[in-house]
Amino acid sequence: MHMSHIDTIIKKIEENQRIDSIEALDLYRKLDLLTLGSLANQKRFLFHPEKVVTYVVDRNINYTNICVSGCRFCAFYRSVEKGYILSKQELGEKIQETIDLGGTQILLQGGMHPDLEIDFYVDMLTSIKEGFDIHIHGFSPPEIDFIAKRSHLSVAKTISILKKAGLDSIPGGGAEILDDDVRQRVSPNKCLSKEWLEVMRQAHLQGMRSSATMMFGHLEQDFHIIAHLEKIRALQDETRGFTAFIPWTFQPGNTKINVKKKTSVDYLKVLAVSRIFLDNIDNVQASWVTQGDKIGQTALFFGANDMGSTMIEENVVASAGVNFMLPEPELKRLITTAGFEPRQRDCFYDFL
């Protein structure tokens, strides 16, 4: 029997064979939402046969909003004159509150502050670890790359210093779209794709785990999305250091990029293609922060096995005018009513 090109790709996926980026692009362009969902769902259950959806209780702490990156998609950053740096006391209060609410980690990210060098970060990490027993998931690759350059250190050395001071794992933020033409148009001063990947490579080589993300729906084309996935998958083949992949959509409110917001169907398709294509990454996270509770729940049928964080505090997406709140009981209700058992996890996706 003659099989169409798409059928051949579907068969490959069902037989758990790897698909290449041309095939992934074909799927994204030609396949209907539900068939993509079915395939992603099958893959999800191969990785996680149990009907469990995980989540983490944590808080996003932005130690500074001062940033010289000048990303055109960002509504959060301020200049040196107008921004803030959190004091140790403010940091401590936020962390204590997190622990009191059952939190196990903080997502510690800032801007790229032009006047801070490695000593500041070492001091911040050390003082957190002295005061609290909490996992620090901190500093996205653009920050680490920036700190390294500011401090005249290699990326590897910077990571080893931060690790020694208390950094436990690295969030995958700042990846945006790993294509330099797109990057230079949306975030002109941020590290290039290969620098982003190099930070992750070095971190993984030093035994540190990280997540990977993708922000789409700004100035990229669909093939850039697939190319991004390809780069993540290739690095994962090399290092096995990524714990999870988290795609989300650009929120155009209050930013300098004037595009139509990606729709929920666009999001679910990209999520599904990510789950199918990234055959070497265990976890795929739903982004209720950008999609809202309803599409966040729907995402559990399109490849996501994790609901991300309860986000006791979130500032960056909120400053673009999107403000979804999801307290832990509500997050658990969404998971349960979708037919899954909710399990709180740590940063390494182990159940607590």
Added chain:
Amino acid sequence: MKISFLDERLESIYSKVKQGSRLSKEDGMCIYETPDLIGLGHIANHVRCNLHGNKAFYVYNQHLNYTNICKNRCRFCAYAKDDGEKGSYVWSMAEIEKRLMERIDEPVAELHIVGGLNENLNFDYFIDLLKTVKRIRPKASIKAFTCVEIDYLSNLSGLSLEETVRQLKAAGLDMMPGGGAEVLNTRVHDALFPKKIGHDRWFEIVRTVHKAGIKTNATMLYGHIETLEERVDHLISLRELQDETHGFSAFIPLAFHSQNTQLSHLPPTTAMDDLKNVAAARLMLDNFSHIKAYWVMIGESLAQVALNFGADDLDGTIIEERITHTAGAKSAKGLTQDQMEGMIRSAGFEPVQRDSFYNPVLN
């Protein structure tokens, strides 16, 4: 097309659907109980695409809620006020005219008119209302008054049901919306909306209206105290009535919003439930042409997804939705035509701007 189901109970439903056999009450229960949301979506989408292909409909419409004063005071309602209560209102003909004139340059094809049971209004008010709207918007259809209002108008006028409907039709009534059905069940009726007409009277009115040549929609308000079985029974009774009259145009599942109601302790409906209600409607109501995903209630994002789960219609652009927003809806109050068409296209469908009777409107 071959579908791989995670829930094998869906296999038999799919084969029934492919053969065109009617689904049973047990099938209806299975639809609501299955954990296989994507599998269910595939079956509903199969039916939806057989009926409407790649088309997804919407209407350019305007809502007019002529009064919020209502003597029924249903426990699930955040919109109604008592006469004299702060925030209560009734629109005069001048006010109605003003609201229509404000948007007279827009291509409004349908006026959706519903209101409370206001004891200060007489039957002439309603005749005037219809005539005023027709005078100002002669080309638009008037979709007005739920069965609950029709029952009330018949009492007000002292006329028979048939004569009431005849006079309303003569004054300009083209079609009726499906609201006020809530859940067609005595237990739910007595607990939540005891002063509203019961389901026997609801059916009687629908029969009369359909017989008079007026099409209506049908709805179900879900996500409060109703059981899954009560939902399935509701759908089956609508299906039976449709066999008899063929007067229903679309079915619209309505997701309950609890904020500012007497049931405010209830959590909002989930995406799982919203999508299942769309799929259940598409599969159980085999004699209904259209299933709407009402974006006001389930949100724009999920309504778009629902086009793949059995819905073929996104309702209207609206601009000024009042009732669900009083109960805490977070959706927009209106959508532009561009937004509506963009949503439909990116869901993989071709937008068709329609009139009240699903004829395409050419701009």
